[in-house]
Amino acid sequence: MIRRLAASGFANRDEKTMPKPRILWIDGIGSFAMCDSDEVSLGQAFPGNDVDLAIRGDLSRKALFFRRHGEDHLVQPLQLVKVDGQVLDRATILSDGNTLTLGDRVEIRYVRPTKLSGTARLELLGSQRWQPFLTAPLLMGESCVLGPESNAHIPCPYWSHRLVLFRHQGAWMCRFTGNEPLNVGGREVCAPFPLVPGQRIRHDEFSMTLE
Amino acid sequence: MFAMLQRQTKKPSNPSGDSMKFQYGNGDQPLDGYTIKRGIGVGGFGEVYFAESDSGKEVALKRIQKNLDVEMRGVRHCLNLRHPNLVGIYDIRFDKNEQGWIVMEFIEGESLRETLDRAPQGMSPEQAIPLFAQIVAGCTYLHDSGIVHRDLKPANIFIENSMAKIGDYGLSKYISASRRAGQTESVGTFHYMAPEIGKGEYGKEIDIYSLGIILYEMLTGTVPFDGESTPEIILKHLTADPDLSMLPTSFAHVVEKALAKNPASRYRDGRDMLADLGYSIDPSGMAIRTSEPLRNIEKTSGPIPERHSPATVPSTPQPRMVYTKGGQAVAVNKGSEPSLVDRIQMFFSVGLQGHAEALKHEPIARWYLQVLHDLGIRSRESQDGAPNQKSGWFKLVAVIAFVFILINSGWIAPSLAMLGWAYIIYYVVWFLNVGYSKCGESAIPSNSPLPRVVRAVGTQAAVPSGPALQETVHFNHADHAPRPRANVPPRPPARPISSKQALRMWQQEQRHMMSHQGLWTRVYSATRSMTFAGFIVGILTYGGGFLMMSNGQFSNNHWLGGIAWLGVMTTLMSWVILVLSRRWESRTEDSVVFRFVLMATGLALGAVSFQVSEFLMIPWDKISRTETTSIELFDEAINRSWTGFYNAQGVPVLAGHMAYFACLMGIIRWWRQSDILRKKRFSIWPIVWSVILAALVQLFFYFPEHWDVLLAGAVSFVVQMASPWQEPMIAAVQPVRPQETYPKNVTGVESRAS
Numbered sequence: 024m025i026r027r028l029a030a031s032g033f034a035n036r037d038e039k040t041m042p043k044p045r046i047l048w049i050d051g052i053g054s055f056a057m058c059d060s061d062e063v064s065l066g067q068a069f070p071g072n073d074v075d076l077a078i079r080g081d082l083s084r085k086a087l088f089f090r091r092h093g094e095d096h097l098v099q100p101l102q103l104v105k106v107d108g109q110v111l112d113r114a115t116i117l118s119d120g121n122t123l124t125l126g127d128r129v130e131i132r133y134v135r136p137t138k139l140s141g142t143a144r145l146e147l148l149g150s151q152r153w154q155p156f157l158t159a160p161l162l163m164g165e166s167c168v169l170g171p172e173s174n175a176h177i178p179c180p181y182w183s184h185r186l187v188l189f190r191h192q193g194a195w196m197c198r199f200t201g202n203e204p205l206n207v208g209g210r211e212v213c214a215p216f217p218l219v220p221g222q223r224i225r226h227d228e229f230s231m232t233l234e
Numbered sequence: 235m236f237a238m239l240q241r242q243t244k245k246p247s248n249p250s251g252d253s254m255k256f257q258y259g260n261g262d263q264p265l266d267g268y269t270i271k272r273g274i275g276v277g278g279f280g281e282v283y284f285a286e287s288d289s290g291k292e293v294a295l296k297r298i299q300k301n302l303d304v305e306m307r308g309v310r311h312c313l314n315l316r317h318p319n320l321v322g323i324y325d326i327r328f329d330k331n332e333q334g335w336i337v338m339e340f341i342e343g344e345s346l347r348e349t350l351d352r353a354p355q356g357m358s359p360e361q362a363i364p365l366f367a368q369i370v371a372g373c374t375y376l377h378d379s380g381i382v383h384r385d386l387k388p389a390n391i392f393i394e395n396s397m398a399k400i401g402d403y404g405l406s407k408y409i410s411a412s413r414r415a416g417q418t419e420s421v422g423t424f425h426y427m428a429p430e431i432g433k434g435e436y437g438k439e440i441d442i443y444s445l446g447i448i449l450y451e452m453l454t455g456t457v458p459f460d461g462e463s464t465p466e467i468i469l470k471h472l473t474a475d476p477d478l479s480m481l482p483t484s485f486a487h488v489v490e491k492a493l494a495k496n497p498a499s500r501y502r503d504g505r506d507m508l509a510d511l512g513y514s515i516d517p518s519g520m521a522i523r524t525s526e527p528l529r530n531i532e533k534t535s536g537p538i539p540e541r542h543s544p545a546t547v548p549s550t551p552q553p554r555m556v557y558t559k560g561g562q563a564v565a566v567n568k569g570s571e572p573s574l575v576d577r578i579q580m581f582f583s584v585g586l587q588g589h590a591e592a593l594k595h596e597p598i599a600r601w602y603l604q605v606l607h608d609l610g611i612r613s614r615e616s617q618d619g620a621p622n623q624k625s626g627w628f629k630l631v632a633v634i635a636f637v638f639i640l641i642n643s644g645w646i647a648p649s650l651a652m653l654g655w656a657y658i659i660y661y662v663v664w665f666l667n668v669g670y671s672k673c674g675e676s677a678i679p680s681n682s683p684l685p686r687v688v689r690a691v692g693t694q695a696a697v698p699s700g701p702a703l704q705e706t707v708h709f710n711h712a713d714h715a716p717r718p719r720a721n722v723p724p725r726p727p728a729r730p731i732s733s734k735q736a737l738r739m740w741q742q743e744q745r746h747m748m749s750h751q752g753l754w755t756r757v758y759s760a761t762r763s764m765t766f767a768g769f770i771v772g773i774l775t776y777g778g779g780f781l782m783m784s785n786g787q788f789s790n791n792h793w794l795g796g797i798a799w800l801g802v803m804t805t806l807m808s809w810v811i812l813v814l815s816r817r818w819e820s821r822t823e824d825s826v827v828f829r830f831v832l833m834a835t836g837l838a839l840g841a842v843s844f845q846v847s848e849f850l851m852i853p854w855d856k857i858s859r860t861e862t863t864s865i866e867l868f869d870e871a872i873n874r875s876w877t878g879f880y881n882a883q884g885v886p887v888l889a890g891h892m893a894y895f896a897c898l899m900g901i902i903r904w905w906r907q908s909d910i911l912r913k914k915r916f917s918i919w920p921i922v923w924s925v926i927l928a929a930l931v932q933l934f935f936y937f938p939e940h941w942d943v944l945l946a947g948a949v950s951f952v953v954q955m956a957s958p959w960q961e962p963m964i965a966a967v968q969p970v971r972p973q974e975t976y977p978k979n980v981t982g983v984e985s986r987a988s
Contacts, residue, residue, distance in 0.1 A: 051276075234260055
């Protein structure tokens with residue numbers, strides 16, 4: 024079901040102050056952009072085009088904004104955008120499984136694996152690709168689960184345990200559900216620890232780095 | 235290059251126990267000009283990374299760790315090959331430590347292995363054949379260049395935007411028609427390995443053989459020669475004929491010829507093979523369709539699943555064939571639904587066998603059968619095909635039910651008749667709308683010429699005894715471990731072990747699998763158990779009342795209140811235990827936490843018990859024993875001496891109820907009685923133990939006697955009856971493979987089975 028809201032709040036967005044999403048590189052799994060800003064812009068991959076998420080495809084330089092709205096996400100179209108075939112003319116709350124069509128050919132599926140978390144995954148359905156190459160961007164809520172379950176935000180089928188990312192005082196923290204300590208930047212860590220860019224996180228089963 | 239290559243190579247949980255460890259991580263620059271972004275996979279010859287050149291070109295870097303000379307020799311010969319169906323190889327580089335690296339094309343798609351893992355019944359021919367034709371075209375280009383791939387398998391084939399690309403030239407070796415001998419190393423992956431490879435004499439026919447296996451797997455979802463061990467599979471390659479009955483006739487011929495034991499009997503090259511599929515290779519080397527290759531397709535199967543993340547489930551409905559009693563096949567597709575007349579005709583023509591099959595899918599019948607199955611009433615076929623004996627308590631339930639019906643036949647019989655008629659009407663409507671597509675293959679008479687849609691894996695003909703393996707093949711078994719099935723944890727390798735160890739291993743494995751269950755699965759399981767618990771309590775309560783009535787005590791309303799209280803509290807306690815047990819069933823036992831939670835819920839149950847007692851105005855002093863039991867440490871009974879817990883008559887008030895129920899919930903390990911992986915479906919000993927412990931609690935916190943032990947016994951009975959149970963498959967984890975070792979985390983897990 025699509026709920027529509029007024030388009031207030033999008034006009035004052037100051038793009039220069041918005042940090043670019045960082046990319047979580049998970050060995051053996053993929054690369055995921057962590058979009059933790061309240062607003063995330065999406066547009067065409069084009070030199071000099073200042074958008075948070077860029078697609079190499081036939082769409083506008085600035086196609087739409089995603090905006091956090093409580094535990095939901097609003098989409099504000101800036102070009103012709105359809106959600107499940109319906110043309111959007113205002114900000115709209117997305118639901119799990121909604122397919123966004125940007126222009127004629129670019130299709131994105133909005134996947135929100137669990138209603139218990141506001142984090143959602145964007146999956147490109149066509150032959151286009153994210154630039155830089157991503158497995159999927161994540162519109163981050165308050166927490167994000169990496170694990171073997173199919174309904175994890177980042178499904179990692181061959182892991183035995185979960186790694187939970189959660190916000191704490193404005194920063195992202197990691198909590199590992201396994202009993203073994205993790206090697207974080209060369210140190211053995213058991214308790215929840217901050218997710219620091221450039222720090223390599225290693226375990227017997229996996230390794231990853233936030234770029 | 236290989237995006238998502240991780241599954242074409244070794245998996246973290248592979249049978250050999252290797253984990254996916256990468257030496258380099260994001261930001262490392264082991265090779266000048268390239269920055270590693272992340273690891274992709276770990277293959278037999280080394281690690282593969284996704285990297286970017288300084289100018290932004292995305293590439294795959296393969297670090298060669300083993301057999302450097304073999305790998306480099308093969309790659310060097312492929313370095314300048316260009317074909318749309320081959321993964322491009324850009325360069326060979328060496329780092330400062332003289333470590334070899336292959337710079338390759340980065341493929342954004344997935345491997346054919348992943349595609350097939352999502353299509354366990356195989357791909358539809360309409361989607362499999364065009365893809366397969368591209369694979370053959372790429373392979374033919376290699377052959378035309380004088381190169382035999384030697385390791386063709388789905389994991390080495392990648393699909394990017396519907397374009398198939400053959401990758402991993404690590405095992406390629408230059409040969410010519412005149413150099414057929416002298417190959418001394420065993421190569422390839424044994425599921426796709428031609429029988430003559432073991433002899434060390436082979437040519438491009440081994441790739442034709444591998445293509446035949448791949449085609450078979452694409453169409454059926456399974457390889458033609460599979461087995462529990464490497465020698466068994468190799469033996470089948472050498473001696474067994476593939477089961478072609480799963481394939482349509484036109485494709486069966488192609489596979490049969492490609493899998494000929496004699497290399498000279500196989501297709502001469504890929505062009506001949508493509509011609510039989512209605513394809514040819516154009517001057518540019520691409521496969522093009524020349525005729526309609528898909529005539530007379532009897533078999534249908536699911537379409538190739540849409541590429542998606544593991545979180546999404548393919549939802550495309552699979553076309554299927556429905557067979558009538560007379561062997562007539564009716565295609566049921568999204569776009570070709572049979573008309574209502576056809577469905578009515580099918581209703582009368584599928585016969586009892588067809589309806590029996592359809593009933594297995596009908597929701598109400600499924601629920602009923604599942605309940606019977608959970609109860610152990612419905613006889614199940616054991617592994618040797620002999621039906622299990624019905625358990626003794628089933629007879630007890632049957633007698634109770636019979637007596638119940640006999641007594642109430644005046645109103646039950648008409649009610650049952652009405653229910654029966656309502657169900658028949660419902661079934662007819664359901665069949666005409668949904669069920670007609672469910673009466674599948676079991677409706678096919680055994681003498682029907684039609685092929686069955688689904689055939690159990692491993693039904694190949696018995697393998698005749700062949701030559702000793704050691705004399706004919708020389709494989710490095712460690713490098714060619716059996717391919718694990720998709721999404722199924724590898725079965726722990728085993729050696730002779732005790733039954734207790736086997737049970738623990740089985741429980742560990744099952745709990746790990748259950749941890750992947752979704753929320754709704756657990757909710758459904760708990761709800762079903764709770765419903766059944768309520769049903770059992772109803773029967774017990776009615777039976778208790780019946781006994782009271784027969785003893786002439788039913789005229790006394792005091793007892794009626796007691797029985798009602800017993801029924802309500804048994805139900806509530808059972809529900810709490812069932813819900814918590816479903817919550818904990820995938821966890822390793824943590825007795826302290828579990829007991830704490832149970833005690834907390836016991837406090838709430840005690841409060842409810844008190845309220846129910848007040849509501850029913852139960853005179854506990856009149857319906858319980860007056861001579862109480864207690865620890866006589868002092869002059870008065872200590873179990874009634876708690877201030878504020880009992881009134882002047884010694885009847886427990888709110889605090890007394892709460893204290894007793896908290897102790898009763900905490901002292902007994904109820905979760906074990908309700909554990910789905912408990913040793914036995916039903917045992918009398920947990921009931922006895924529960925009663926004893928309830929009496930023990932009585933020594934410290936008085937509760938009206940007999941009702942306390944009755945409650946504990948009834949709850950123990952009900953939770954055992956209502957909890958699902960999985961029969962321990964201990965024998966399945968005891969194959970003797972002494973050369974293998976245990977996974978390190980198998981042992982040391984506390985068993986919950988009591």
